[in-house]
Amino acid sequence: MSNVMGALLCGLAGALLLWAGLHDAARVRRLRHHGVRTVGMVVDNVRVRDSDSGPTWAPIIAFADQHGYRVEFTPSMRGSGMGLATGREVTVVYLPHDPQTARVFTRRHMTGPVVFVLAGALVFLGIGAAIAVTG
Template identity: 60%
Template sequence: MARHTGNLTAAYTYAERGAAAAPAGLVRAQLHAWALLPTLAQQGSDREAAAALDVALTELEADPGGQAPGRFGFDEPELALHQAEAPPRSLCLNPGRGTSSGGDRNPDTRVTRHHFWGSKSLAVQTRLARRKRHPFMLKAFVAVLICGGVAVLLFRAALKDGAAARKLRRHGIHTRGVVVDNVPVEERNSGANVAPIIAFADRQGCRVEFTTRIRGVGMGLATGREVPVVYLAHEPQSARVFTRRHMLGPALGMAFVASGFLCAGVVIAVL
């Protein structure tokens, strides 16, 4: 009321007291933008008005409530509105007093203030735009981090499996095994996914049973089928079916999935 009646000194006093007593967050942001900013602008105190605007922006950005439901009503559009309304009042002339209500008769001074507030307006819009992007940027960063982490773990597992397959090819003992059973391991709409159980005898004549490390379409082994087997002498349970699919399939499958996660992370980061 004091500001609208032209009593800028009283208006500034009331605004300053309110801003000093206001709690941190949206309440303090609103008092700086709604009370201090236009009053200082009408007084011609552009630098002090800019400081009040910076405080309002900082409090708005730091408020933990943000855009949560039930929050206090002050928000970014209202701040931008107060900032947009302040410059014209500081530049317009007051016919009753023969001087500008917030400034100077000198056109150069008004032009300087116009450029000053123009730069402040650009800074405000930039900060508000960054604030709007912060939630998305945070989610994108978390998504990239998750995709990258999963890709690294899968690539590591693929390398480890590939190294084990290479060791079997170089130092493994070759023999023949028989598929003695196919055990259901997972129920799906299309039917039961089964794991073939292969049995063979090691060098000591002990019976060893193992299952394949990769299953799916084209990987099945019929019960009773004889298959080539390779194993390490000191670790018979490391045995694998000695075919290209079963030796390289696990590592290639994990590397393929890891590449998918890596590509997804790159796409999220770029967008």
């Protein structure tokens, strides 16, 4: 009975991650095709948590939307190689009706979250399938 429950839980987690990844991929597609591109400025880097290897920092990026309102956001992609120095100008893309969808317009920042979520989905679906086959 526990193998069935494990397979179902892993399958459910994998399905939810798959849905989230595909939903995010659709958002990236909309951003690429319909997004407004503008220049943003990294206005700060804030400490978000401490790990065994030290603190993790997240950039805060500010830009003016098409109506002139200031919008600030923090990219979801963080970690080594993803940092952005304070004062750096970056290209930002956002949907005209929802500036909070903004992302830094680089390959890493646009597709990185999608790749990680879909990879997690495959891992959970694979584990669920392995449990189901061996159980």
